[in-house]
Amino acid sequence: MPEVIVPERFNSFMGFDFGTQRIGIAIGQRITASANPLAPIKARDGVPDWDLLQRIITEWQPDAFIVGLPLNMDGSDSEMSRRAAKFAKRLEGRFHRPAYTHDERLTSYEAKGIVIAEGGNRNFGENSVDGIAAQLILESWMIAHPREQGESR
Template sequence: MVDLQELPAFLDAGQTLAGLDLGTRTIGLSVSDRGLSLATPRQVIMRKKFTQDAEALLAAFKRDNVGGIVIGLPVNMDGSEGPRAQSTRAFIRNLERLTELPVAFWDERMSTVAAERALLEMDVSRRKRAERIDSAAAAFILQGALDRLRASGVASPDR
């Protein structure tokens, strides 16, 4: 586990960041560009057992040259952490046993709402929204983190 501001220091040239939106039935995945400025939704992984979920994630990380992970932490509106946040932390503890990729948490409050709103504005059908919502939420999570890194000067445009 690392602080978000430290995450870019772990990346080799050309590596990307992955964004994850961990749900009970699915895992939304997004990936940054190499310049750490834009998050793009990727596939949604249907959750099965941890081992299968981890294998699917690790394969995606390898394919997209991922050097670090930003995962949404489902914090309550009052800032406290409930059972979903604890479940997310447990998932990451288990994933860290399988990979040395650094992981940073990002407050995911309202990310799914924002993703749903964006898909509505793009006039995406209800069925397509259901298919894309988790990866879109992962992209919102990652984009928020990328914007914070850029604003703090940690991820420079000439990276």
């Protein structure tokens, strides 16, 4: 996989947990490598309400997008990883910001564990973990791509 070069001026990122029915969203900033989940948006066969997404992006003004790539456990592509990569390309084309993908294996499982540990309902249909999964994807990506020592802030 080629090395990802992230411009040092990029400080805020919007992360996505792509799904065919819901798309989890999180917003994060690079200085602390922390993120917070936002409300997931509904999708129809993986297609979001682009107008709603435009409003969210306009409100938060991220420098770039990070889309979770649901690879198979052996690291190979899956149908969902191909669809997530296509979603990343569409984000980049529509909103004129770079979109990066990041291996998201097991983040939904980890997000469910977080909800259960915090006493949440195990019926994940209504209590969506998609925003938490997006948060985990984004934080993992920022940890993997830290600011270099001496970068201007």
